[in-house]
Amino acid sequence: DRDVTGVQTCALPIWIAHSPLGHGDQSHAQDISLLNSDIDCGAVGTSRGTVGVAVRGASQRVTLSGDEIHDCTIGFRSQAAGPFSKQIVITHSLFTKIYGDAIDLGGLNGVEIANDVIEDIHRSADHHGYHDDGIQFDGNTANAIIAYNVEANSTDQLIFIQDAIASQYTHSSVNHNILVLGNLIYGAGAFAVQDQGGVDVQFVGNTIWSNNDGSLFVRRSPFTHLVPTHTLVVDNLLSTFELKRTPHIVQ
Helix, strand or coil, rough: CEEEEEEEEECEEEEECCCCCCCHHHHHHEEEEEEEEECCCCCCCCCCCCEEEECCCEEEEEECCCCEEEECEEEECCCCCCCEEEEEEECCCCCCCCCCCCEEEEEEEEEEEECCCCEEECCCCCCCCCCCCCCEEEEEEEEEEEEEEEEECCCCEEEEEECCCCCCCCCCCCCCEEEEEEEEEEEEEEEEEEEEEEEEEEECCEECCCCCCCCEEEEEECCCCCCCCCCCCCCEEECCEEEECCCCEEC
């Protein structure tokens, strides 16, 4: 159990995971808060391996609040293939000058991303192998809330829900029970928000405007081939809304 406050400069990530020496539940990291810290990965252009904060290994009750995470390849990362980490909160933080994804989600059960600013996510011109998303779901994530954030200016998406990576334990990559609520999202280089095969996803009260390819795109997953037939889209302000291979949707 630990609270950390201050300035962190990290060519390697702040790594929150299980202890290699522990046994059973006592080996899992739990009750950790990273508060009001400046996390500077020191990346110049797209540098591989520069991650601000990584959470994995069935960690529980991890909170990031009031932090500034910048100049990283990836700001926050979890592990889609690993055991579920639970009760992860990222709130009142700033992610900026990120060269890959600001936040990568996978292998989580219970995650809240709220009241954050996520902006300026751009790879350098000579690197084309990276996604540049604000929040990307890699797969195997459940019970997620993305609420009241400002997400602005990316090369690719600002929220991208995909089920590309399966758990080594359950062999499922499905993302389910996701609420996207009250966010201001603009300046994406692709579709601002793309949902590929999410199950029980709700888009409520968001403003998604002024993006290169459109605001919201809901489609069948190219990985699991799941059709998102239980998607709710209500009370949003959208410049465009597109469906692909999605015959049943509540609007």
